[in-house]
Amino acid sequence: MRASNIPVSVRSLPKLKAAMDKLGMTDFQKAVLLEVRRIHKGDTATYKRIAERIGHPKAYRAVGTVLRNNPFAPFIPCHRVIRSDGSIGNYSARGGSKAKLKLLESEGAL
């Protein structure tokens, strides 16, 4: 069973971690999601920044790979992660990058 195909709803951190383990996620995947979860409303971070913060400074591309299959949307605010050059980046959830932009605007991140 692949972790990427199981949508899960979790509100507390302990439950979130438990769910991650249950899904058999790697340490890297868990680290990425937990880091993204820390981004405050109205704020944004870059893929590169996330990679650096979890101790894999060159794995920024892999960060995108993890978010692409984010099983915890919208509990993990992955829409707050944008590209280093300031462009919006992609968004796999319904509505695509367009919806991503709208979310950021509604949160006051722009």
Place this chain on the structure above:
DNA sequence: CAGGTGACATGAG
């Protein structure tokens, strides 16, 4: 074990 893939980054043209 050997390719292939992609919500990226960066530099060159």
Place this chain on the structure above:
DNA sequence: ACTCATGCCACCT
């Protein structure tokens, strides 16, 4: 400012 090529990394098949 825009496009293209190359480098990177973790994960999948």
